[in-house]
Amino acid sequence: MADEVKIYRNWSSPYGLRIVWALDIKGIEYENIFEDLSQKSPQLLQYNPVHKKIPVLVHKGKPICESLVILEYIDETWKETTPLLPKDPYEKAMARFWAKFVDDKLLPSIWSVFTEKGYEAKKEALVPAMQNLEFIEEQLKGKKFFGGENVGYVDLALGWMAYLLDVFEDVLNLKLFDADKFPLLSGWMKNFCDASAIKQHLPPRDKLVTKFQQFHEKFQTAN
Structure with a gap:
């Protein structure tokens, strides 16, 4: 074809x-x-x-x-189908900014909690991660998704958080996400995972737990 x-x-x-x-x-x-x-x-x-x-x-x-x-x-x-980015130039620039923030700031800060050795070091690494989550929480005010009523560019960039955070919590035996502190993000995670295009492609949770347990053991035993 x-x-x-x-x-x-x-x-x-x-x-x-x-x-x-x-x-x-x-x-x-x-x-x-x-x-x-x-x-x-x-x-x-x-x-x-x-x-x-x-x-x-x-x-x-x-x-x-x-x-x-x-x-x-x-x-x-494929412009004729559901848009991922806003048409407005400013809104499009902001979507790009926050997607880059997710990759450059938020994800590395969460991952650093995962890779640190020892409980106290992990708790310390959690502080900047929580600050980054606060920035993201602000972007959801008055919206179901970052893209408005439909899953968009920033939602896709942040999608990992909706299904991986609780996997990390299980592996680390450490609370990473407080739904009471981040009610908008908590609601977003449920809405995101319930969207038909998302739900059918989520990886098996048990396989993810096994994979990240192995990763974590390697980080904890590395010199």
Whole structure:
């Protein structure tokens, strides 16, 4: 097919899931190509020679890399379907800002709690993570989703939080998220996971727990 769409990803990567969710929202047919990251395929290395990472979207034989870039490509390419980004230039710029904040600030701050050694170090790392969550909570005032009434660009960028935070809590035996402190985010997480395009693609929770338990053990025993 001249217009074929392929996604190179693995089963659990939140970055790859962003693309799956976006294509589902847009109603675009695609082929999943699952990568073993311990033995990357020649195709992946060919399509992403710079970073050698997933996800990669291949459309009409041309590769696009980096999940946020891919989301914008999808939105621009299939304009006639549900938009992911606002049309207003200012609102679009703000959506890009907050999606970048999620990747550059929020996700690393949560991940640092996961990777720190010892309970006290984890509690200390939690402080900046909570501050970042406060910034995100503010953006939901008066809205069901960051994109308004429908899942949009920022929602997809933040989607990992809706299904991974409680997995991390189980693995760490540490409370990362207080629904009373973040009522808007708590409501958003439920709404996000209940959306049909999202729900059908969520990874199995038991497999996620096993995966991140193994990660955590490696971090805790590393020199």
